[in-house]
Amino acid sequence: MKQTNQSTYQLLGFDQNWICVLHDLIHFNGDHDFNLDVFLNMEMQANASTPTQEVKFDIREIEKIKTDVSIYFGVASPKNKYPIYRDFLHFVKQEDYNNLIADSSILSYSSILEQAVLIDHQCVISAQTSIGFGVSIKRGAKIGHHNKIGAFSDINPGVITSGNVQIGNACEIGSGAIFKNNVIVGDNTFVGMGSVVTKDIPPNSIAFGNPCKVIRKNDIWNIQID
Template sequence: MATHKIILQGGGEHARVVLDSLLVQGENVVALFDPKYAGDLFGIPQQGQYDPDFEPSAKAVVAIGSNLIRKRVVSQTRHQFTNVIHPSSIVSTFATMGIGNMILQGTIIQAQARIGNHVIINTGARVDHDCILDDYVHAAPGVILCGCVTIGEGAFIGAGSVIIPGKRVGAWATVGAGSVVINDIPDFAVAVGNPAKIIKYNKP
C-alpha cells in the first residue's frame, strides 16, 4: 500500500521499467519530469522540466540509465529520495543499501551485499554475498556478480556479464555485454570479451 507520493526524474526507456515497478507495488506516482517528454506514461502525467517546488513532501527516484547523467540530475534534485524494489526481487535481510536505488524485476541480492546510493540492479541481475556496489553503479540485465566482488562508483556492467569471485571493477569503468571478468579492471577502463580485456580508457 502506498505510503507517500513519488516523482520520477526521467521519462525515457529506463523510466518506463522503474515506473512499472512502482505501479505494481501500488505506489502513488504523481509525476514524471523530463524536458524531452510530454503527455502521460502509463497514466502518469509528464511535467517537462523538473520543478523543485512540486509536491515538496514527495519522494524522488532518478530513473535515468546513464550513470553520469543520473549523478548530475541527483545533484540538482531537491526532493528526498526513496528506493524502488520490485516485489519479484529477492533481497536478503542481511544485505544493506542506501537510497535512490532501483532493484528491478527478478533480481537477487544475497547476504552481506552492500549497495550504495542511486544504483541500478537491472532485470534478472544477481549480486552474490559480500559484494560491494558503490554509488551510481548500473548492473545491466542478466549480470552475475559472484561473491566478494567490488564495483566502483559509476561503473557500468553490461548485460549478461559475469565477474568471478573477489574481483574489482574500478570507478567509472565499463564492462561490455557478455564479458567474463577474471582480473581486476582499473578505474575508467573499458573491458570486453571472454576473458575480458581492456580495449581503451574513458576520460575521467
C-alpha cells in the first residue's frame, strides 16, 4: 500500500472550541490530509467540542516539539496565549512560530506581520498597518490604515478600526467594537463587544459602551511583555 506524506501542525495549549477553528482554517486553506499534534502545558482533559464533525488530534510530550514543523497557539485570548508562550519558551522561540492566514482575507502589500499571527476568514488589513507577535484577528474584522496592534492581543469578530488606531499589548477587543481615527488603547485592556471607542482608553482597563468608557481596572490579567 502506498504511503502518503501528511503535513503536521503543532498546537501549543488546548481550547476545545479554538482547536476546531484552527482545524477548519487549515482545511479551508487547501490541506485536507494532515495531523494535529497538541502540546499541553498543564494537566487537563483535552476533548474537542465537535457536535457536527470529529476533529482528530494527538497529545504529544513537550520534549517532542519540532521547530521545523508548523507551530501555532492552540488557544485564544491574551490571558491564555502569553502564559503558554512563557511555559514553552525553553523549547520554542518567537521565530519558530508560524502564521495562519485564511485565503479569504485581504492583507495590504505594505502591512507587516510578526510571528504567531492568526487571521481568520474575510478580514481586511489595510495599508501601513503592523500586527504584533501572537495576535489573533477573527472573522470579518476590518483593520484600518496605519494601525498598530500590540503583541498577544485578540481582535474579535466584526471589529472595525479607522485610521491611525493603536491597540496595545495583551488587549482583547470584543466583537463588533468600532474605533474612531487616532484612538490609542493602552496595554492589558479589555473593550466590550459593540463598544464605540471615540477617545483614548488607558492601560489596564475594562471599558465598554457607546461612547466607550472605563468601567473599572482590569484585574483579570496584567501581562508585562519584555
